[in-house]
Amino acid sequence: DTxxxxxxxxxxxxxxxxxxxxxxxxxxxxxxxxxQVALGWNRPDFAQKILVTSDKEKGDRNALGSLLIHALAWxxxxxxxxxxxxxxxxxxxxxxxxxxxxxxxxxxxLKRYVHxxxxxxxxxxxxxxxxxxxxxxxxxxxxxGKEQEFNSNVSNETDPYFELMVWAALCLYPExxxxxxxxxxxxxxxxxxxxxxxxxxxxxxKAISNANEKQLIDKMSLRFEALAIEVLDNxxxxxxxxxxxxxxxxxxxxxxxxxxxxxxxxxxxxxxxxHPACQDIIERRWKRGLTSDVNVFIAILITICPLLLFSGLxxxxxxxxxxxxxxxFIFKAWKRVQVLSF
Numbered sequence: 001d002t003x004x005x006x007x008x009x010x011x012x013x014x015x016x017x018x019x020x021x022x023x024x025x026x027x028x029x030x031x032x033x034x035x036q037v038a039l040g041w042n043r044p045d046f047a048q049k050i051l052v053t054s055d056k057e058k059g060d061r062n063a064l065g066s067l068l069i070h071a072l073a074w075x076x077x078x079x080x081x082x083x084x085x086x087x088x089x090x091x092x093x094x095x096x097x098x099x100x101x102x103x104x105x106x107x108x109x110l111k112r113y114v115h116x117x118x119x120x121x122x123x124x125x126x127x128x129x130x131x132x133x134x135x136x137x138x139x140x141x142x143x144x145g146k147e148q149e150f151n152s153n154v155s156n157e158t159d160p161y162f163e164l165m166v167w168a169a170l171c172l173y174p175e176x177x178x179x180x181x182x183x184x185x186x187x188x189x190x191x192x193x194x195x196x197x198x199x200x201x202x203x204x205x206k207a208i209s210n211a212n213e214k215q216l217i218d219k220m221s222l223r224f225e226a227l228a229i230e231v232l233d234n235x236x237x238x239x240x241x242x243x244x245x246x247x248x249x250x251x252x253x254x255x256x257x258x259x260x261x262x263x264x265x266x267x268x269x270x271x272x273x274x275h276p277a278c279q280d281i282i283e284r285r286w287k288r289g290l291t292s293d294v295n296v297f298i299a300i301l302i303t304i305c306p307l308l309l310f311s312g313l314x315x316x317x318x319x320x321x322x323x324x325x326x327x328x329f330i331f332k333a334w335k336r337v338q339v340l341s342f
Contacts, residue, residue: 065089077175094160113207191228196267
């Protein structure tokens with residue numbers, strides 16, 4: 001095969017020379033050093049040819065994972081996608097998050113955030129001090145909001161793609177963040193979490209003082225909200241109300257037991273909240289056990305005059321007060337009074 005350009009010709013010669021040096025027998029096994037050369041030149045097309053024509057062994061997943069760390073730190077999203085596609089050990093990469101936080105070229109804003117917002121808890125000197133796990137955990141907790149706490153140590157919620165997505169979002173690497181998001185176990189929750197982090201870091205003027213960074217944050221926030229809505233659209237069309245409600249109302253143990261809607265309210269994802277699936281839940285929460293045809297005016301009157309709960313102006317959902325079932329007057333009265341607890 002021939003490639004255009006002097007750079008391509010030099011790279012091809014280097015790769016062939018590397019192959020002769022490292023693999024004189026000519027066997028078609030994966031030679032990581034050849035992929036590493038292509039990575040150094042940021043030529044995923046060359047790496048693709050090597051990976052496709054080579055037989056990969058078990059140990060190669062970790063070797064590709066090591067290269068993936070470099071590709072991510074250098075913000076080479078096409079190369080990162082290629083390595084993942086060919087079996088790079090993503091779990092190994094997520095277990096070495098400190099390397100990524102400390103080797104990325106775009107963490108100055110994070111260092112400023114830690115320095116100016118966590119000074120009471122962390123002694124962090126600009127510009128050369130590196131991150132440790134304690135600093136990262138405190139930073140993410142702070143970005144979640146003072147009222148909430150994000151637990152990074154919940155053992156039953158391990159999702160390596162989620163950890164990498166959070167890192168990429170904080171480093172303002174939009175392509176890598178979206179690529180990692182597509183591998184997460186819970187895409188709606190993950191997308192909303194990114195919006196929450198970005199919206200809070202943007203509010204720190206000392207951390208984000210560059211207009212280009214603010215524009216990038218706005219662009220990323222809009223993109224991740226669109227991604228969350230895209231998944232929610234699919235859920236709304238293809239799942240019945242019970243399944244949909246269970247998904248949207250499921251509590252996240254790792255984040256103070258918050259639901260999708262709770263996170264959406266915190267990060268002010270207005271388009272997501274205005275989605276019909278969310279509006280349906282909000283309306284039913286607000287009206288509690290009342291049917292959907294009870295208008296807002298009547299619902300407000302109920303709060304002023306609770307006796308209207310026992311009038312003919314109000315109708316109840318069958319799962320709340322079922323007239324066909326034999327229920328005591330006290331039980332039915334109590335269910336009606338519970339409407340006021342919204």
